[in-house]
Amino acid sequence: MNETLTPAVPVAASRTTDKDWWRGAVIYQIYPRSFADSNGDGVGDLRGITRRLDYVASLGVDAIWVSPFYRSPMRDFGYDIADFREVDPLFGSLADFDELLARAHALGLKVLIDQVLSHTSDEHAWFRASRASRDNDRADWYVWADPQADGTPPNNWLSVFGGSAWQWDARRRQYYLHNFLASQPDLNLHHPAVQAQLLDDVRFWLDRGVDGFRFDAVNFYFHDRALRSNPAWGDEPRTDHSTPDSNPYAWQRHLHDKTQPENLDFLRRLRALMDAYGATTSVGEIGDDNALAVMADYTSGGDKLHMAYTFNLLRDELDAAHVRNVVEQLQAGIGDGWPCWSIGNHDAPRVMSRVGGEHAPPELAKVLLAMLVSLRGSACLYQGEELGLPEAEVPFEALQDPYGIAFWPEYKGRDGCRTPMPWDDQLPHGGFSSVTPWLPMSPRHLPLAVSRQEADANSPLHFARRFLAWRRTQPALAKGELRFLPAPASCVVFARRLDATDLVVALNISAEPACIALTGLGTLQALSGHGLSGALVGDHIELPAYGGFFGLAGGDAA
Incomplete structure (x- = not known):
């Protein structure tokens, strides 16, 4: 209730x-x-x-x-x-x-x-009603389909979590669609x-x-009403980044199931x-x-x-x-x-x-x-x-994620990013809980706990x-237009333009230092206060490993 x-x-x-x-x-x-x-x-x-x-x-x-x-x-x-x-x-x-x-x-x-x-x-009251018969008020609230003549699913659609996206229901003698777990039936938003x-x-x-x-x-939210099968992906490079290569879901072009x-x-x-x-x-x-x-x-x-x-x-x-x-x-x-x-x-x-x-x-x-x-x-x-x-x-025996359990060890699932937040390395379980948590507290995370970092400026x-x-003091970073500038392979360099002024951003996301020559921007003046290491030396920006530079082109530094 x-x-x-x-x-x-x-x-x-x-x-x-x-x-x-x-x-x-x-x-x-x-x-x-x-x-x-x-x-x-x-x-x-x-x-x-x-x-x-x-x-x-x-x-x-x-x-x-x-x-x-x-x-x-x-x-x-x-x-x-x-x-x-x-x-x-x-x-x-x-x-x-x-x-x-x-x-x-x-x-x-x-x-x-x-x-x-x-x-x-599948424990929602709507689905319990829907699966009870083919003629109740919620019979069509989910995606139901008859089997093919040989009893197999209506088409070749696959679940993100592995296997067919169709689950047989003996009461209705039909399949229902589930793009994720079989216990997650898809709603019929055509209704x-x-x-x-x-x-x-x-x-x-x-x-x-x-x-x-x-x-x-x-x-x-919606599926193809005609339930047409998806074509194979083929040999082209993949463009769907939502599933790992070990998942056959990635081997289809998802033209009809979403x-x-x-x-x-x-x-x-x-x-x-x-x-x-x-x-x-x-x-x-x-x-x-x-x-x-x-x-x-x-x-x-x-x-x-x-x-x-x-x-x-x-x-x-x-x-x-x-x-x-x-x-x-x-x-x-x-x-x-x-x-x-x-x-x-x-x-x-x-x-x-x-x-x-x-x-x-x-x-x-x-x-x-x-x-x-x-x-x-x-x-x-x-x-x-x-x-x-x-x-x-997270060791296999401690896994909770059904996705990771199904595809282990090629894909270890999502538990590795879901472990408890480390609040205090001096408390049991990192201060997350007073008892053993649902996923283990990572030993690698305790030295990075909030308590440790609060004490380190x-x-x-x-x-x-x-x-x-x-x-918050740089409105161009929230509202400005963006264009990329020439940069070494290890650096992300772009300008954010707002009110005819360019805020230049140069970031080195590699372990090697980098030198960036920027031309055509006029006078470049370094901004301070952002906390990253980088320097304007003559007409070049010098960035250490994992360094960054922010500067104004064509305006006064602030």
Whole structure:
């Protein structure tokens, strides 16, 4: 039964009047299971988040994104929702959420929450009704299809988590579609009642006072009505960065199981609902063969998503050439759309290990953060990135992620980026919990704990605070246009133009020093206060390993 409470903060009082606050904003992602455990059960919860919000606010971010906390059997750790309006007891209650919301707003933080509209848990009341018969009120709320004459599934669609995307149901004698786990049946958004219900569930949280949503798997909402099979990918280089090469899902061109044209009209309905509540925002997750083009389609025109992110900077080894290629490809087609850049989250190996390997230095964490929040767009900073956490090694016997269990050892799943946040290396389990946590605390993370870094003025944590505070004094980094400049292979170099002035950004994301000659910019004057090492020597910029330089071209330094 849904618990109904009066929102702790009046909605009108909790929202800014600036409808564009999200442009250039820095959003801190919190994975609730692994952030802070307040009740000693080994799993993080809403009260744990609330108690740590002062820390989050001290970073200088604009908003938090809280991953799912709804009632769920937790087979996919909250992304299998059994009730869209109820908090799972593992995380607390609606009253706990209202307290979190009120505290965040008091600290000046906006609150975005995850919404998973493409599928539910098989324990959701809607699915229980749908599978009961072919003629009840919810019979068509999910994607059902008859078998082929030989009993095999309707087509060749595959699940992201392995195997066929179709699961046989003996009661209906039909298959149902699941793009993820078999326990995550896909909703049929071709059905008007399903759309209306989902919009009403979004409205429930807007009425409670949330400032926006991160929409999970946002291009999975619709499927091809004719259920046509996908063609093989062929020998061309892969362009879908959302799945590892060991997953056969990557061997198809996903023309018919997702990213259907009907989705655009639904996103317009979703945006219209959100716009009625004032200064809200939305971030869409896009995994697709042509993700950057879809990102442009879904954010352009001011009538669909506010912003979106893809896996292009989340899965690959991240080097300067790749960053430039991705950003330039996106800019070529995005028009008035808006990106939200992410180099790490709960679905991807931690960026420190992807870039720096086994012994990534703390300086790398600093330059990566500077790069993330200096690109044109908004940015999502995943919990622990401000500490420079590497990927944790989780032994097979301790794995929780069904994705990793299915594809071990070629792909170890997502547990390595989901281990508990290290708060205090002098406390049991790093201060995350008083008991053994749901995933082991990484021994590699304890020396990087918040307590250690608070005591070190040169730590990545203190750099993150200083840099984000300095960034607020440079409006070009939030709002300016971007163009890349000639640079060595190891460096990301670009200019952010605002009000006819160029702010030049030069970042070395390699372990070797670099020298950059910039021409055609006129007088270049170094900016101070950002905290990275780099110097203007004559007409050259000299960068040490993992160094950075910021300067004004054609204007006075500030």
